Amino acid sequence: MNDKTATPRYAGPLVVEGALADAERMKRESNYLRGTIAEDLNDGLTGGFNGDNFLLIRFHGMYQQDDRDIRAERTEQKLEPRHAMMLRCRLPGGVMTPAQWLGIDKFAAEKTLYGSIRLTNRQTFQFHGILKPNVKPVHQMLHELGLDALATANDVNRNVLCTSNPVESALHVQAWEWAKKISEHLLPRTRAYAEIWLDQEKVATTDEEPILGPTYLPRKFKTTVVIPPQNDVDLHANDLNFVAIAEKGNLIGFNVLVGGGLSIAHGDKSTYARTASELGFIPLQSTLAVAEAVVTTQRDWGNRTNRKNAKTKYTLERVGVDRFRAEVEKRAGITFEEIRPYEFTGRGDRIGWVKGVDNKWHLTLFIENGRILDYPGKPLKSGLAAIASIHKGDFRLTANQNLIVAGVAQADKAEIERLAREHGLIDDSVSEQRKNSMACVSFPTCPLAMAEAERFLPEFVTNVEEIMQRHGVAEEHIVLRVTGCPNGCGRALLAEVGLVGKAMGRYNLHLGGNRIGTRIPRMYRENITEAEILTLLDDLIGRWSQERQDGEGFGDFTIRAGIIRPVMDPAVDFYD
Known part of the structure; x- marks a missing residue:
């Protein structure tokens, strides 16, 4: 449970005064997210989007990127960067049908530069390398x-996460239905998406955004539905969280937590990671009203002058949890009840077969880095297409970049497993350490990347595995995350060992998170190389193997042994 409460220091203004960030102008002038995107699609002089459209397409699920491996070469040739779009699907709770999977598999193969499907830790998939003619x-x-x-x-409120393979599997459908409802309720109402991409005619009415407002939210907003004891969605990385509370196997309501977030900016001590604060318990019928009230409070109170301090976590730190809670109660017309007891015991996916209470089987497949492609000797993409062609249940993408073949009947189990093994989707030799390691995409496609992450992780994990083998803890695991920049996509600031990219080949090393994802790690060393990181880990893992208490995780050990101080109040001591 999270014990963060308001402290007397809160006395900030409800609204931050000052010159608005330019993003506010862009949104105000966008004609409800239309801009001139439709016209820009026909501009053959560039492979990218011009002016404000470069940012506006993000509201439509796309980022303009280029291949940074060849950027210098193209500059030397007097060519513009090879622009291509990354598109991220909206997929509440990560659930999709086999037919949908086959559709995206075909598009990836035929219409993208890289041919891959990338599972993200936002429980959806991304296409990388969509050239402009293939955007529509x-x-x-x-x-x-x-x-x-x-x-x-x-x-805006982004893809809503939901625990993908809960221990009490009967709860999944109930919780997932709420994830879908929350997603739909908080969507933009503008018809710009339908007009531009689906060729639907403009309706002769005035656009309105009753929840998001005409200039939308001050910054990105993330929501989860989580079913204890699995914290597989890393709730403390999110602005708004609904923790499922059940009685006798039925969902009765949610504990509401607000204000988590991990992104920081190197060298800017006004930015910090923060765990979410508990507001209270609500019955199911209040869910959408509370979701709307939290979003509109952040809409009206969030910082629109400085985007680095615009997330919900900074609003809570400025105005105080009690004042924020009271405003949500007023807007939703409810009174929060006391938090109901809940506990987390883990957050990794349960790799392999798990049987549900309905006697259906769920097969969680470990997908390193979430990258689905046919590799030599491991044709992962072909294997999933083969499974999708016969599977009668659904697919669930997880917030740990893995994939669940869910709802498998006993009669179909052997054939699904045969296909998975034949295509390298099941590998019994994969270590617990590798299963509990994760990285963001970073190079070559992310424009924000400072250091490698996805391409760096596999070999780095191999080196960590060798260290753990040497110290007799090869069957153990450490929650290890790598992110190529400080924006938090790899969730390194909820790891036991978190690497945050600083420059090519150099990272800040953070220690002291825990296995269940409820504690922020502190920076242990700044701007160091892979070799230096491995030397430090060799020493620390050696100590852990010798000095740990029964069942003590690596992060808890580093705190108890005094190797690193815990972050108690991030707004005050994240950098101390």
């Missing part, structure tokens, strides 16, 4: 499959 077709393809990319990026 990708949206139309998704629409034909019953999917869309609306509001998966920029200043």
Whole structure:
């Protein structure tokens, strides 16, 4: 449980005065997210989008990127960067049908530069390398499959996460239904998406955004539904969290937690990671009203002058948890009850077969880095297509970049397993350490990348495995995360060992998180190389193997042994 409460220091203004960030102008002038995107699609002089459209397309689920491996070469050739779009699908709770999977598999193979499907830790998938002529077709393809990319990026509520393989599997459908309802309720109301991408005619009415407002939110906003004891969605990385409370196997309501977030900015001590604060318990019928009230409070009180301090976590620190809670109660017309007891025991995916209470089987497949492609000797993409062609249940993408073949009947179990093993989707030699390691995409496609992450992780984990083998803890694991910049996509600041990219080949090393994801790690060393990190870990893992208490995780050990001080109040001591 999270014990963070308001302290007497809160006395900030409800609204931050000052010159608005330019993003506010862009949103105000966008004609409800239309801009001139439709016209820009026909500009053949560039492979990218011009002016404000570069940012506006994010509201439509896309980021403009280029291949940074060849950027210098193209500059030397007097060519513009090879622009291509990354598109992120909206997929509440990560659930999709086998038919939908086959549709996206086909598009990835035929219409993207890299041919891959990338599972993200936002419990959805991304396409990388969509050239401009294929941008409109990708949206139309998704629409034909019953999917869309609306509001998966920029200043809106993004894809809503939901625990994907809970211990009490009967709760999944109930919780997932609420994740879908929350997602739909908080979507933008503008018809810009339908007009631009789906060729739907403009309706002769005035656009309104009753929840998000005409200039949308001050910054990105993330929401989860989590079913204890699994914290697989890393709730403390999110602005708004609904913790499922059940009685006799039935969902009766949610504990509401607000204000988590991990992104920081190197060298800016006004930025910090923060765990979410408990507001209270609500019955199910209050869920959408509370979701709306939290979002509109952040809409009205969030900092629109400085985007680095615009997230909900900074609003709570400025105005205080008690004042924020009272405003949510007023707007939702409810009174929060006392938090109901809940406990987390883990957050990793349960790899392999798990049987549900309905006697159906769920097969969680470990996908390193979430990258689905046919590799030599491991044709992962072909294997999942083969499974999708016969599977009668659904697929669930997890917030740990893995994939669950869910709802498998006993009669179909052997054939699903045969296909998975034949295509390298099941590998019994994968260590617990590798299963509990994760990285963001970073190079070559992310424009914010400072250091490698996805391409760095596999070999780095191998080195860590060798260290753990040498010290007799090869069967153990440490929650290890690598992110190529400080924006938090790899969730390194909820890891036991977190690497945050600082420059090519150099990282800040953070220690002291815990296995269940409820404690922020502190920076232990700044701007160091892989070799230096491995030397430090060799020493620390050696100590852990010799000095740990029964069942003590690595992060807890580093705190108890005095190797690192815990972050108690991030607004005050994150950098101390």
